Amino acid sequence: MIPYWFMLSLPLLAVFSPVKTEKDLSFFAILSFGVLAVFFIGTRHEVGGDWYSYLHHYELVINASFIDAMKSSDPGYAFLNWWMAELDFGIYGVNLVCGAIFMAGLITFSRTMPLPWLAILVAVPYLYTVVAMGYSRQAVAIGFELLALCALVRLATVKFFLFVFCAALFHKTAVLLALLGVFFSPNSRLSPLRIVTGILVAAFVMVMFLQDYYETLLLNYVERTMHSDGGQIRVLMNALPGLIFLLLYRQWIRRFGKQQPWLVFALASLACIPLVSLASTAVDRIALYLLPIQLYVWSHFPLIFRNPMYRYAALLAIVGVYVAVLWVWLNFGNQAQTWLPYQSVFFL
Template structure:
């Protein structure tokens, strides 16, 4: 129950309003994620990538779907760093991006805590390649809020070089600058259609189709995670969007678009639970922004229960996941760290 105890302890810090501990907690979660040993469902899969990509040559990068990720592994091997350091590198990218987004929140401690039960455990502690890409997309969200198109594109392109699924955010580029109106949203949707077909024609899309669509491969817990995204999006559109626009106008646009894309994960889930789930993870930072800012919005009623509900709901989700999932037990238990040295 180390994971439940960790989350419960963080909830206590938030309840006591100990916001000054944020940098300590950030460092502790980084160490918890980066220096785990044989923990995470993808541990041995990435160990295999370390062996395969480590033997690649620089000309090989030109034919890779994720050349930056391959380059990271190649460089690590050439520096004679053992495989577990790959988790340190990917966790550093994730937590740096999460931190850059967190410090823009009125409650950065709450934001970081709410990331733990789903995003941190599943991404930098397992799917490390997408975890690194999500860290970069967090910085792209900041650039979007600042209306910095070039910076936004740079972060998205780098993220796509690590995990090609991040290229879907290139379709949001027409919305970075200017006000978000129904006309602009509709025009951007029309422009996204050829862009979507172009992405579907890439090797990345062909690989995803071959692996996940119509193959019977499912993502455990995908429907629950996407249900949480959908409920958050509906909460935003029904109760929070107008107070948000008045209180936090600078990032109302990205949160609105992110909430629309949360709803769009439902048809993706129907197509393939793996595809829907993979896309859904990118929107958890925006979901967490919404949930962590509830106490800072001028709501007429129900702010207290709405503030507590996300923390308690995620505690329940984490507990049920740990108690009833054999996959969790096989992937994450027992928790071990190599901070005191690599075993063997």
């Protein structure tokens, strides 16, 4: 458990550090954390719920032709496995690249937040420890999603769709994110026409991407009603910041300006609550793409209060909750044993 607690302790110390560093030094500190995080992700050995599944993917492409290799998984992940096999870097090379993409997204996104270290701290217990350490394809997709959100806020629409496309190359379900780019504009309200247009465009893109295996998705995630352990809790972890954002929306606008994409995230997070009981695995997979709302809301929330004592109390509460999340998951999570103990290829 020590490596997981160590990675949480670094942003924890930074959040409460009384020392104010210069911008360049702060960037160096966050970058150093990112490099260390990538090292832990990339060099892990037999860690994560899908370790053997990903290892099997890699073994399939060894000595396979490029065409055959590209048929083994989603295009981006298949190509990465083929490339690493050609270089003989092993599954560790695959995980290292996946970790680098994920952390690039997390660091870039966090640095746009008013409390970047708090955003990173919020990400560590689940997004980093569970997703990035255990589910490589989803982690890469979320890394690209975070980069896409940064582009969207800057109104860099082409970059947004490019990052969404890259995310979909690693996990096709990421095409859902295209919906944001269709009708988002920070200077205008959402109209029914734009919402309908966005839904139609997203549906078209989904059909184009998922037509080859949508029946499998429907069968596995919905018709068989696969159960995702802890899905309700993870949905609630998105819904709580979503609810707070909606309740404080007027104050949020006055304090931080229009936050239209996060309004969509908040509404979607709340919509997942009744749906998770119908198809827990399907909703849980979709909820992964809503995880950024936790980073966004909690890294802004303390600044809503003008009173320093209230700010500090809010900060303590957020930190306390996410420390508890990591402790509970490591000690009582149904799948936690596949993450424990942490092993590195360098220390076998």
